[in-house]
Amino acid sequence: MADTREKILNSALNLFAKNGYHGTSIRAIADSVGIQKSSIYNHFSGKKAIFSELFKKLAPIDMEEEFYKSKILNENEDPVEILHFFGRLIIDEMKDKNKSKWLKIMLREHSHPEVKKRMKERLENNVRIGERFFKKMKDKGEIKSDLNCFLLANEFIGGIVFFRMRYLLFELDSFEELEAETEEHIDFFWKNIKKET
The missing domain is CATH 1.10.357 (Tetracycline Repressor; domain 2)
Incomplete structure (x- = not known):
């Protein structure tokens, strides 16, 4: 579970760096991790929550x-x-x-x-x-x-x-x-x- 959460954060970081916040979708993050889009919501309430978690960490x-x-x-x-x-x-x-x-x-x-x-x-x-x-x-x-x-x-x-x-x-x-x-x-x-x- 924690491993998937980290993968989501790492993939989001790379996608935000490449495409920007607005150019990155939840679907793109899920595809990058290799999980269903709905699975993201087991870990984060949405893209803003992922962004917020990355801010706290980095x-x-x-x-x-x-x-x-x-x-x-x-x-x-x-x-x-x-x-x-x-x-x-x-x-x-x-x-x-x-x-x-x-x-x-x-x-x-x-x-x-x-x-x-x-x-x-x-x-x-x-x-x-x-x-x-x-x-x-x-x-x-x-x-x-x-x-x-x-x-x-x-x-x-x-x-x-x-x-x-x-x-x-x-x-x-x-x-x-x-x-x-x-x-x-x-x-x-x-x-x-x-x-x-």
């Missing part, structure tokens, strides 16, 4: 999750190490073929109401945690005092999203270039916001 990291939040907002962590930790999380996501495939789907399906809503929430969560991180750095006197923490969070995350789009959507960079550009972005960013001593 969507970009959410900094509101306790593991990430506790690491990023940890008072004892070196701020540069935290920025690199975030960058490594992004790189690790790109190593996962299914996550990369899913992110490509998200970028292509950005106007789909469900995708738009969920990606908006994810981005807002990550910017909110980023803003709290930079406020903490400002309060500790580690970054320049005249900086806007909300803008810093957007600038930092925006650069990483840009490199990821170059890699995923436009295929302008190799994985190694994505990795190097992300690290360079982090070093450049920190160099320009840290408080001079």
